[in-house]
Amino acid sequence: MKQFTEEEKIKILSDIIAIKSINENEIEVANYLKNLFAEYGIESKIVPVTDTRVNLVAEIGSGSPVIGVSGHMDVVSPGEKKEWTTDPFTLTERDGKLYGRGTNDMKAGIVNLALVMIELKENNELKNGTVRFMATTGEEVGGAGSKKLYEEGYMNDVEYLWVAEPSHDTIIYSHKGSLNLRLMSIGEAAHSSMPDQGYNAINPLMEYLLELDEKLNGDDRKNEVLGKLVMSTTIFNAGNQVNSVPEKATAEINVRTIPEFDNDEVIDLFNTTASIYNKAGANIDVEVTMSLPSVFTTGQSEMVELAKELGKKYLDLEISVKGSPGVTDASNLLLDKDGNFPFMMFGPGETKMAHKTDEYVYKDYYFAFFDIYKQLILGLLK
Ligand SMILES: [Zn+2]
Known part of the structure; x- marks a missing residue:
């Protein structure tokens, strides 16, 4: 024994x-x-x-x-x-x-x-x-x-x-599920005295993230046990010199998903929103780095x-x-x-x-x- x-x-x-x-x-x-x-x-x-x-x-x-x-x-x-x-x-x-x-x-x-x-x-x-x-x-x-x-x-x-x-x-x-996304915005560098000579990579990415933050965190759907989906932008990097318009900005976000608003729907929303921004001149790329339902x-x-x-x-x-x-x-x-x-x-x-x-x-x-x-x-x- x-x-x-x-x-x-x-x-x-x-x-x-x-x-x-x-x-x-x-x-x-x-x-x-x-x-x-x-x-x-x-x-x-x-x-x-x-x-x-x-x-x-x-x-x-x-x-x-x-x-x-x-x-x-x-x-x-x-x-x-x-x-x-x-x-x-x-x-x-x-x-x-x-x-x-x-x-x-x-x-x-x-x-x-x-x-x-x-x-x-x-x-x-x-x-x-x-x-x-x-x-x-x-x-x-x-x-x-x-x-x-x-x-x-x-x-x-x-x-x-x-x-x-x-x-x-x-x-x-x-x-809840967990979803990580990495976003990259590509612009064009320029001297900050002549920003119109370039394209600031930060601005569209900032707007994009705020728009998605509102869409996701403001969504009404709620799971009876798990509550609502939550999204956080957790990493943001851009620029390396105060008088240069940055050509690249990256951000990472984590989303805690619920069955009513799942990983696929969130990924889709990030992609479709990126293509709207990209049609308007931005260059935002969306990469899924982790997706657990x-x-x-x-x-x-x-x-x-x-x-x-x-x-x-x-x-x-x-x-x-x-x-x-x-x-x-x-x-x-x-x-x-x-x-x-x-x-x-x-x-x-x-x-x-x-x-x-x-x-x-x-x-x-x-x-x-x-x-x-x-x-x-x-x-x-x-
Ligand atoms: Zn553990």
């Missing part, structure tokens, strides 16, 4: 925190987990996404129903190391909290999923169905890993999906109900069930599923802690989610 001790759980998490999978290098995490699974006779498969980046898929049990459990192996940069109280890649315990880059987002979640799989397999506890573990690459930079899993059919037979992203006392069953499910499922009960029991917290403005790999994984599909994001760590300096997860909650996940699988596959 295998029962991971708390020491073992901490040791494995700290090994994985020590792997600097900062938007790359997920392969080391994948190899670590592959070896860990292999120790207990669980076969897993590395699924290449690019030359250097991979997903890992492991499975226990057989037949239906198939539960998909997922998490990403990459973390965001720790930023300035000196801003951290202790080394970001050395798991450090202080006051009941486990500090380190990725403890919260989301290596605690992914380790729990892996360890639960091992115990279920090792103790022969799974009587029915399949659990498919899908660890992804590059979630923080456009979801390339989850897209690959979707394209290769790993989601085809999945009947329940949860993503172990940090959500603490909240079950998320719907989230929103995920909208009803949240009405046996899985969500059971997770809520288990959350209350093991975390000793009131669990709320709602929508979120953030995105997850579910944007890609659920591409052809409808609103009735049982989906949730539920995992150790607080959403607000993600990407922060001195990132941490509460040790007790890290352990509690192990029990929640295990009981959830046993409850759904009984």
